[in-house]
Amino acid sequence: MMNREEYQRCSKCVMDTSDTKISFDENGVCDHCRNFEKKIKPFWKPQENRFEELEQISKVIRKAGKGKEYDCILGLSGGVDSSYLAYIAKEVMHLRPLIYVVDTGWNLNVAVENIEKIVKGLKLDMYTDVVNWKEMADLQLSYFKAQVPFQDAPQDHAIFASLYNYAVKHHIKYVLTGSNRSTEFVRPPLEYMPLNDLRLLKDIHKKYGTKELRTFPLCGIFKYRLLYRYLYGMKRVFPLDYVIYDKENAEKLLHDRFGWTRYENKHYENVFTRFYEGYYLVNKFGYDTRKNVLSSQILAGMISRDEALSILSNNTYEPEQIEQDKEYIAKKLGINKEEFENIISGENKTWMDYKNVMKLILFGAKVCRFFGIESRNLR
């Protein structure tokens, strides 16, 4: 953690000096906002459906899938992005996606129910990969012992790797993703992001793990970026960038058509994420992920800065709930609450304390920025 002399918050969004690499201009505007104005806004067309372009893409995907059981694969979490994506894939793009679900052991009932409703309502096929729980728990406990911020990395990695490994194995070339430009302008500070660094994962597990990762889905960024993309010709498609994507409207449509239910807080996908984002990251590292989410919404013109500030001042995570979640998570990971508290009270570490390939990943990201593939701030 870097120490900064003074606290400062951007005059346009709600990012502040808890993002240790933030910089401000003479008007107090942060570099995320300046980056948005310069590199994203000129190309951003949220009020425009680009159905023709989307149809061109759909045609290619349908053609590639001819004679096959599925023409693409789509990871469904039950959240609004991926649920709406499934709807677009089937009803707008007329594709035959295989719905892919990864059960990391933490899914909320509401998410599982949403998945079932979407799959049934759209008459799609679904495949569920259940990650070996003992390995999952061992890896997650290793991450806590490693004192790093990005505790969502083991789950993120499992979900990502499982889907990509499956797709390559079953010769499904197109991966539809619910990531979209209209809601993700501001990234969290780099030190809090798990950038899919397999070397880091393995080093942390080697130091703190007790069980071998035999079946845990693994896929390094090089396997994915080079081997899968160039050798197997795998392609990612971002359909939500081609349609007007207003989350509220999307939620309403999903609710009306499929009985889909909104999560109480859309960024708390499960108990683990709730605890990680709502407590661990805030209390241990002083970072609140709502800041980058809300800042993106401000830049998109969805809410005002004042509304965002009022949301931030409101901690909806009740202390009682925190204690309950802590106990629940500890128990699930095979330890008691006191042991868990002891572990997470250790000295904070970053990815720099472990073997990693972050420099290479960042270099790759810079190359992507240069070619216009990635336009968000990455420092």
Ligand SMILES: [Zn+2]
């Ligand atoms: Zn800003």
